[in-house]
Amino acid sequence: MSTPGPxxxxxxxxxxxxxxxxAALKDVLQNGRTRRLPKGTAAFxxxxxxxxxxxxxxxxxxxxxxxxxxxxxxxxxxxxxxxxGTVAAMMGQPFPADAVAVVDSVEIYWSVETMRELxxxxxxxxxxxxxxxxxxxxxLQGRLGEMSAARVEQRIARALVRLVxxxxxxxxxxxxxxxxxxxxxxxxxxxxxxxxxxxTLSAWEDEGLVESHRRRILVRRPHGLVAIAxxxxxxxxx
Amino acid sequence: xxxxxxxxxxxxxxxxxxxxxxxxxxxxVRRRMACPGCSMAAFxxxxxxxxxxxxxxPDLLADLSAAIAEx
Numbered sequence: 001m002s003t004p005g006p007x008x009x010x011x012x013x014x015x016x017x018x019x020x021x022x023a024a025l026k027d028v029l030q031n032g033r034t035r036r037l038p039k040g041t042a043a044f045x046x047x048x049x050x051x052x053x054x055x056x057x058x059x060x061x062x063x064x065x066x067x068x069x070x071x072x073x074x075x076x077x078x079x080x081x082x083x084x085g086t087v088a089a090m091m092g093q094p095f096p097a098d099a100v101a102v103v104d105s106v107e108i109y110w111s112v113e114t115m116r117e118l119x120x121x122x123x124x125x126x127x128x129x130x131x132x133x134x135x136x137x138x139x140l141q142g143r144l145g146e147m148s149a150a151r152v153e154q155r156i157a158r159a160l161v162r163l164v165x166x167x168x169x170x171x172x173x174x175x176x177x178x179x180x181x182x183x184x185x186x187x188x189x190x191x192x193x194x195x196x197x198x199x200t201l202s203a204w205e206d207e208g209l210v211e212s213h214r215r216r217i218l219v220r221r222p223h224g225l226v227a228i229a230x231x232x233x234x235x236x237x238x
Numbered sequence: 239x240x241x242x243x244x245x246x247x248x249x250x251x252x253x254x255x256x257x258x259x260x261x262x263x264x265x266x267v268r269r270r271m272a273c274p275g276c277s278m279a280a281f282x283x284x285x286x287x288x289x290x291x292x293x294x295x296p297d298l299l300a301d302l303s304a305a306i307a308e309x
Contacts, residue, residue, distance in 0.1 A: 165277040175281045222278035223290040232272055235292045 006034050010057050010108070014081045015132045016125055017055075024122045031118060032108045037061070037101035043085065043109070044095045050088035053115040056080055059105025065097040071188050076139070077102070083132055089115070090129075155190040156200050157229035160210070164219060173211070175222050180215035246299050246306075252287050253279035255302065261309070265301045269293060 008025035011017045017028055034057065037043055043054055046066055061078040075097055078084045088095045089112040110118065119126040160177070167178040183197045190197070201217075204210045209225060211218040219225050226232065246255075252273045255262055263274040271291050273279050284302070288295040 161277050164281075168277070168281060170281045175278065222281055223287070226272065226276060226278050230272060233270075235290065 006057075006108075010034075011055075014055050015083050016086075016128050018128060020122060020124060024124075027121065028118055028125075029108075031114050032110045034106060034108045037105040037107055039101055039104050041101055043099040043101070043107055046095060046098050048095050050085065050091070050093050050095050051112055052109045053086040053089045053112060054084045054099070054107050054109040056082055056084065057106040057108055059101055059103050059107075061099050061105060061107070062102045063097045063099050069193065071184075071193075073191055076136075083129065085109075086115070086129060087133060087136075152190075152192055152196055153200055153228055154231065155192065156186065156197060157225050159186060159189045160217065160219065160225060161229045163217075164222070168219075171218070174218050174220040177217045177219070181217060182215055246284065246302055248285035248288075248295060248299070249283045251280055252276075252282055252284060255284065259302075259306045262302050262305045265298075265305050269298070269301070 006029065008022060008029050011020075011025050011028060017025060020028070032055075037059065043061060044052065056078050058080055061084060063075045063078060063084060065073045065075060067073055078099070084099055085095060092112075115125075119129075163177045163181065164175055168175045169178040170176075183201065184194050186201075187194045187197045201210060201212060205212070207224075209219070209221050211220055252266075256266075256274060256279065266273045269291070271287060271293075273282075273287055282290075284298065285295055288298045
């Protein structure tokens with residue numbers, strides 16, 4: 001015999017199903033599958049057919065794309081109550097990214113066909129989904145702005161400043177980041193490419209701002225780096 | 239009872255100064271210096287900070303001493 005399953009309260013604070021009637025929530029719940037996602041498991045993988053719609057009940061899921069060069073770009077972290085995979089599924093597209101649990105998580109999911117049926121029966125679900133998608137677009141617009149070329153140097157400078165804060169060591173010539181870090185790792189930290197990091201660091205080396213030997217980065221002009229990271233005005237300007 | 243204030247060492251790291259006499263933050267802010275809270279404050283001396291911001295060192299030290307004296 002089946003064990004008592006989850007009850008409708010798990011759906012109350014979700015993006016998709018907020019403010020639905022109890023009867024509607026029951027319908028949604030009965031037609032979905034709840035599943036544990038132990039830390040490190042994937043709800044779906046990049047390139048899988050977008051056949052399912054997901055809603056996170058508990059935990060946290062990382063949505064990350066693998067780039068052509070093998071690196072990862074984190075698109076978003078999904079928290080409890082948020083939907084994921086839904087857009088790809090609605091558009092009949094493959095999932096554009098992996099969805100991997102970063103802590104032990106629990107999700108509920110439906111086939112696309114089932115979700116469409118649920119939306120026809122309870123149109124508010126579609127309205128909520130539209131709203132949630134709008135949020136995501138706004139989010140991505142913000143990040144797109146951040147990621148434009150003019151700001152790449154700032155992101156790299158900020159990453160280096162963070163590393164100094166964590167592991168900086170004063171030497172005769174400046175401040176050294178006291179553990180090895182590759183240009184590749186810097187690229188993954190900043191959502192840029194190895195090429196861009198190399199180009200930026202080379203330019204900064206030419207300017208005498210930083211120096212790198214065997215994966216150790218030395219900041220020769222600490223203030224100069226901070227000026228880039230924080231977009232400080234030129235001195236003497238009031 | 240009076241205290242003899244230690245004279246300010248130009249080579250003192252900015253972070254040490256800020257930790258010892260938090261009221262000196264106001265001087266940096268007034269002079270539009272980003273030092274309070276800066277990750278590099280631990281690694282730069284007062285002299286270096288003054289140089290970067292093109293502020294005459296004696297002027298900066300005078301302001302800082304005054305802030306310290308006011309308590």
